[in-house]
Amino acid sequence: xxxxxxxxxxxxxxxxxxxxxxxxxxxxxxxxxxxxxxxxxxxxxxxxxxxxxxxxxxxxxxxxxxxxxxxxxxxxxxxxxxxxxxxxxxxxxxxxxxxxxxxxxxxxxxxxxxxxxxxxxxxxxxxxxxxxxxxxxxxxxxxxxxxxxxxxxxxxxxxxxxxxxxxxxxxxxxxxxxxxxxxxxxxxxxxxxxxxxxxxxxxxxxxxxxxxxxxxxxxxxxxxxxxxxxxxxxxxxxxxxxxxxxxxxxxxxxxxxxxxxxxxxxxxxxxxxxxxxxxxxxxxxxxxxxxxxxxxxxxxxxxxxxxxxxxxxxxxxxxxxxxxxxxxxxxxxxxxxxxxxxxxxxxxxxxxxxxxxxxxxxxxxxxxxxxxxxxxxxxxxxxxxxxxxxxxxxxxxxxxxxxxxxxxxxxxxxxxxxxxxxxxxxxxxxxxxxxxxxxxxxxxxxxxxxxxxxxxxxxxxxxxxxxxxxxxxxxxxxxxxxxxxxxxxxxxxxxxxxxxxxxxxxxxxxxxxxxxxxxxxxxxxxxxxxxxxxxxxxxxxxx
Amino acid sequence: xxxxxxxxxxxxxxxxxxxxxxxxxxxxxxxxxxxxxxxxxxxxxxxxxxxxxxxxxxxxxxxxxxxxxxxxxxxxxxxxxxxxxxxxxxxxxxxxxxxxxxxxxxxxxxxxxxxxxxxxxxxxxxxxxxxxxxxxxxxxxxxxxxxxxxxxxxxxxxxxxxxxxxxxxxxxxxxxxxxxxxxxxxxxxxxxxxxxxxxxxxxxxxxxxxxxxxxxxxxxxxxxxxxxxxxxxxxxxxxxxxxxxxxxxxxxxxxxxxxxxxxxxxxxxxxxxxxxxxxxxxxxxxxxxxxxxxxxxxxxxxxxxxxxxxxxxxxxxxxxxxxxxxxxxxxxxxxxxxxxxxxxxxxx
Numbered sequence: 001x002x003x004x005x006x007x008x009x010x011x012x013x014x015x016x017x018x019x020x021x022x023x024x025x026x027x028x029x030x031x032x033x034x035x036x037x038x039x040x041x042x043x044x045x046x047x048x049x050x051x052x053x054x055x056x057x058x059x060x061x062x063x064x065x066x067x068x069x070x071x072x073x074x075x076x077x078x079x080x081x082x083x084x085x086x087x088x089x090x091x092x093x094x095x096x097x098x099x100x101x102x103x104x105x106x107x108x109x110x111x112x113x114x115x116x117x118x119x120x121x122x123x124x125x126x127x128x129x130x131x132x133x134x135x136x137x138x139x140x141x142x143x144x145x146x147x148x149x150x151x152x153x154x155x156x157x158x159x160x161x162x163x164x165x166x167x168x169x170x171x172x173x174x175x176x177x178x179x180x181x182x183x184x185x186x187x188x189x190x191x192x193x194x195x196x197x198x199x200x201x202x203x204x205x206x207x208x209x210x211x212x213x214x215x216x217x218x219x220x221x222x223x224x225x226x227x228x229x230x231x232x233x234x235x236x237x238x239x240x241x242x243x244x245x246x247x248x249x250x251x252x253x254x255x256x257x258x259x260x261x262x263x264x265x266x267x268x269x270x271x272x273x274x275x276x277x278x279x280x281x282x283x284x285x286x287x288x289x290x291x292x293x294x295x296x297x298x299x300x301x302x303x304x305x306x307x308x309x310x311x312x313x314x315x316x317x318x319x320x321x322x323x324x325x326x327x328x329x330x331x332x333x334x335x336x337x338x339x340x341x342x343x344x345x346x347x348x349x350x351x352x353x354x355x356x357x358x359x360x361x362x363x364x365x366x367x368x369x370x371x372x373x374x375x376x377x378x379x380x381x382x383x384x385x386x387x388x389x390x391x392x393x394x395x396x397x398x399x400x401x402x403x404x405x406x407x408x409x410x411x412x413x414x415x416x417x418x419x420x421x422x423x424x425x426x427x428x429x430x431x432x433x434x435x436x437x438x439x440x441x442x443x444x445x446x447x448x449x450x451x452x453x454x455x456x457x458x459x460x461x462x463x464x465x466x467x468x469x470x471x472x473x474x475x476x477x478x479x480x481x482x483x484x485x486x487x488x489x490x491x492x493x494x495x496x497x498x499x500x501x502x503x504x505x506x507x508x509x510x511x512x513x514x515x516x517x518x519x520x521x522x523x524x525x526x527x528x529x530x531x532x533x534x535x536x537x538x539x540x541x542x543x
Numbered sequence: 544x545x546x547x548x549x550x551x552x553x554x555x556x557x558x559x560x561x562x563x564x565x566x567x568x569x570x571x572x573x574x575x576x577x578x579x580x581x582x583x584x585x586x587x588x589x590x591x592x593x594x595x596x597x598x599x600x601x602x603x604x605x606x607x608x609x610x611x612x613x614x615x616x617x618x619x620x621x622x623x624x625x626x627x628x629x630x631x632x633x634x635x636x637x638x639x640x641x642x643x644x645x646x647x648x649x650x651x652x653x654x655x656x657x658x659x660x661x662x663x664x665x666x667x668x669x670x671x672x673x674x675x676x677x678x679x680x681x682x683x684x685x686x687x688x689x690x691x692x693x694x695x696x697x698x699x700x701x702x703x704x705x706x707x708x709x710x711x712x713x714x715x716x717x718x719x720x721x722x723x724x725x726x727x728x729x730x731x732x733x734x735x736x737x738x739x740x741x742x743x744x745x746x747x748x749x750x751x752x753x754x755x756x757x758x759x760x761x762x763x764x765x766x767x768x769x770x771x772x773x774x775x776x777x778x779x780x781x782x783x784x785x786x787x788x789x790x791x792x793x794x795x796x797x798x799x800x801x802x803x804x805x806x807x808x809x810x811x812x813x814x815x816x817x818x819x820x821x822x823x824x825x826x827x828x829x830x831x832x833x834x835x836x837x838x839x840x841x842x843x844x845x846x847x848x849x850x851x852x853x854x855x856x857x858x859x860x861x862x863x864x865x866x867x868x869x870x871x872x873x874x875x876x877x878x879x880x881x882x883x884x885x886x887x888x889x890x891x
Contacts, residue, residue, distance in 0.1 A: 354775030403757035
């Protein structure tokens, strides 16, 4: 490593970001991050969702969100000169380009028009002499030629007068890149998950182009979740976790499992969990999942087989986008799915949330504010809602038809007060709208709503996402307590491997929508890293 | 104290404070210029009872997540058909009134169901589509009024004997049956307890409906469809219930309106029926996402009192009819205001 750095110091960097620190409302999201890219280098930036990659890129582009929240500390240098990037326009002037994850193209315009958008080449004409340069004639010929040059640099052959709307997705990506490299002073080009929407062959073609661009002397920052391609094309890799650089790997030292381990691994002390009367075993399976496929956008799951033992806490881990959260969403019927799920010998209909709930399954969604809560309703109404709708509890039965039963205010209040006390929800009272609660307390209300169903199996999806450390531990302790005292089976999905390893009996790892294997929480970081990258570790128990 | 006042102001919101202030100002002017305040106040009470149910019809759609029911004329037309059937059969008094309600009910359920199916296909633009559904159904019914086989000579044009008249009098049928029921006199102020009581009863029914299991499901699906789905509720169904309920209330509303007014107006008259109702509930503090019975009562009271009082005061002060202008400014201004701040709740 040291020799590498010495070697790098000699060469001038195209881009250097030094000790970048950023706080959002007193919350440090980047801690003294250093990234340096030489001309002609492909530098990969990897990290889990929320690690701070986007914040770093927002700083590089001078996005308003950074400056509205108090700016940042640290130095950015372009070609060895200190620069102050205070707006995206300034970033462009400095020669920093960005290829977006979502295409920013106008479908009805031709390839050339898109490439030259807002930078059109024009000639003065009679009208423009009087009414200003906005009305000059477009020099379509030159625009076409220059666009062709840009496309040639990418080694791509498309009809540059064709409208963008009809192009395959992969080609749209190329148009997007062509637009960036057509800017004459381009020095640094950032790719934010460029291959996420591409098919495999398109991605290969694309990666070739990226190498070609680097060959032309551009410095390239490459952000991707696909670790194979990262290893394949980058000269250097910087791994970020929780806003800190946790590893720098040169090409020859980079291995997928090592990167995955750095991204998620965090040595945790396994605190002893309370024992059970009867340990879960393979003889008593509560949930049998066979050949499950779930079509959840960005998190597809396929050919998924898993047996969940009665009374266990099983963790579902894996990198973002590989489908781990689709398992719970699919079983609960929230996304289209096929396959077979058998609970206690009964086949569970898919794509039917009411049936899943009636089979005594409950779900705490990863999308807490979007799907998990009625934000403007009170804590008590949130807690009892599912139970009331599914199990007809908390209702006064005046008339024979369940739909006409009135909410039983007293029963609801009494139950809500119990839940608030048991789960330690910090609030002003059961009447408070949940919107006013902190993230951790909102999560407890979500948990409370699931528990009000007294389910046999509780699916908790990312239960600690977006809540502070203290609350995280409370939620995890709560899950353990529920499991131990009520014997409830818990399937917990989390991006944070460390917390899975704290509370789970075993951890199933999902890779590219398939189950790779299950690991003991005490398995080594290397095993976890390898498995998250699609390989089979040494500590594998059952596939 | 100052903080309390500010809190109160924030809760009431500036536009409502302006309206209340304006209303007080008008009352003061009326008092100074020596207008008979008591009869004006009596008149506004009648107008509250007369229009209240039409405003109440906004609650179910807002709660179901469909937004304000600009397609209220759909329900109004069903109510009108009910009134006409009752008149055709020469029913009088309360029998006539309740049979009008009874006849319009199945029509409103059916029309509301069809209207809801349409609204489920245009999610996100319900209010725009609803406006035009209202407009076009009024136009279609114009043809119906001409061709429908009513033959009671009271209803059809005197010459030719075909086609319904544009204005029908209810004098011989059930004009003011509710208005005159339990009419209490307090000094010079007349309080139409029957009319207000009927309005109150419907408010209570709607209030109770939204505390049932189904009502709570409708509300939940309205405020967060994905949450409802995760709880096993089909938001498309709950939206249908909300729209049907609103359409039925629209039908009931116009029957009450007609008995109080003493006339039935056909053809283009129902065209703009939705707008004052929308304006009133917004004036009462409802938003596109949340509306309660309280909003209905407060809004109807403010809006109708404003209209009743402004006319005589304005004609006395400026020697001209600016009442209609004031009504248009207030009602359209309120709608505009509510539509522009529609998404504000999402941010907090």
